[in-house]
Amino acid sequence: MTYVVTDACIRCKYMDCVEVCPVDCFYEGDNMLVINPSECIDCGVCEPECPAEAILPDTESGLEQWLELNNTFAAQWPNITRKREAPADADSWKGVEGKYDNHFSPDPGQGD
Numbered sequence: 044m045t046y047v048v049t050d051a052c053i054r055c056k057y058m059d060c061v062e063v064c065p066v067d068c069f070y071e072g073d074n075m076l077v078i079n080p081s082e083c084i085d086c087g088v089c090e091p092e093c094p095a096e097a098i099l100p101d102t103e104s105g106l107e108q109w110l111e112l113n114n115t116f117a118a119q120w121p122n123i124t125r126k127r128e129a130p131a132d133a134d135s136w137k138g139v140e141g142k143y144d145n146h147f148s149p150d151p152g153q154g155d
């Protein structure tokens with residue numbers, strides 16, 4: 044089991060989650076973060092910290108796409124352990140559904 048970052052993070056990227064992870068297993072893309080499933084120790088402390096409710100345990104149904112995406116991009120994007128400013132328009136994207144199709148970016152973020 045692991046926790047995964049899902050669609051709700053796209054263009055929100057508040058980064059509250061990275062501050063609490065005891066094993067620093069978040070990785071930064073251009074407009075979202077992912078968790079490295081092989082590093083996550085399933086402690087669950089990040090889940091309630093996310094203002095967008097984007098972090099879920101992979102035991103919930105229908106998250107196979109997100110598990111795969113977290114796994115793939117954790118290997119390509121830089122590690123992030125420190126919170127920076129969220130995007131200026133983050134609040135306007137919070138709660139918007141189905142962002143992946145039009146807004147997912149495979150580009151890496153800047154990392155720490």
Ligand code: SF4
Nearest residue numbers: 052056057058060093
């Ligand atoms: S706190 Fe939530 S929205 Fe912010 S970067 Fe982490 S997973 Fe994404």
Ligand code: SF4
Nearest residue numbers: 064083084086087089
């Ligand atoms: S569940 Fe724990 S180990 Fe996994 S990403 Fe969240 S804070 Fe890090």
